Amino acid sequence: MNQRGSPLSAAALAGGQSRRMGTDKALLPLVAGGQPMLGLVLERLRSVSDDVLVVANEQERYASFGARVAPDLHPQIGALGGIQAAITWSAHEHCLVVACDMPFLSLPLLRRMVREPRNYDVLVPLIPGESRQRGDGLVFQTLHAIYSKQCLPFIEKRIAAGNKQVVSFFEDVRVRTIDVADV
Numbered sequence: 001m002n003q004r005g006s007p008l009s010a011a012a013l014a015g016g017q018s019r020r021m022g023t024d025k026a027l028l029p030l031v032a033g034g035q036p037m038l039g040l041v042l043e044r045l046r047s048v049s050d051d052v053l054v055v056a057n058e059q060e061r062y063a064s065f066g067a068r069v070a071p072d073l074h075p076q077i078g079a080l081g082g083i084q085a086a087i088t089w090s091a092h093e094h095c096l097v098v099a100c101d102m103p104f105l106s107l108p109l110l111r112r113m114v115r116e117p118r119n120y121d122v123l124v125p126l127i128p129g130e131s132r133q134r135g136d137g138l139v140f141q142t143l144h145a146i147y148s149k150q151c152l153p154f155i156e157k158r159i160a161a162g163n164k165q166v167v168s169f170f171e172d173v174r175v176r177t178i179d180v181a182d183v
Contacts (some may be wrong), residue, residue, distance in 0.1 A: 011054070014056040014100035
């Protein structure tokens with residue numbers, strides 16, 4: 001174990017089509033003249049992982065960020081496909097997966113997640129909110145979670161069946177949540 005806990009990989013998903021934004025949000029600066037959002041995200045990921053990658057299909061676009069760029073295995077699948085690629089291409093058994101447009105990632109929370117014992121397949125914050133995921137007023141933060149390679153066959157099964165919802169495979173793996181009080 002190193003100072004960060006057991007080693008894990010960390011990935012920023014940057015393969016979206018940016019339909020709502022109209023431009024690649026990963027490359028947008030948070031402030032005029034500032035560093036792109038992806039750069040801010042990667043800085044935080046580097047503080048908790050020795051294996052940092054960007055999941056995107058346009059390697060040239062992201063090569064200057066100094067992280068490996070790994071392609072989707074199934075383009076056009078969305079977040080579930082990005083998570084699958086991150087886990088597949090990760091060097092370690094577990095991979096922290098975040099979105100490229102999360103420049104305010106909390107380092108204390110990331111460090112806490114990294115230090116958690118790895119007795120899960122998914123470690124995910126669960127916070128108040130509304131979504132199609134659950135009917136109890138709580139939402140899994142699936143793009144701020146740690147996934148193990150044990151998830152891969154279950155993700156592949158959902159993708160093959162045409163189910164793109166990230167939480168669709170949760171019933172098949174060991175999911176541990178982080179309570180909103182801890183978040």
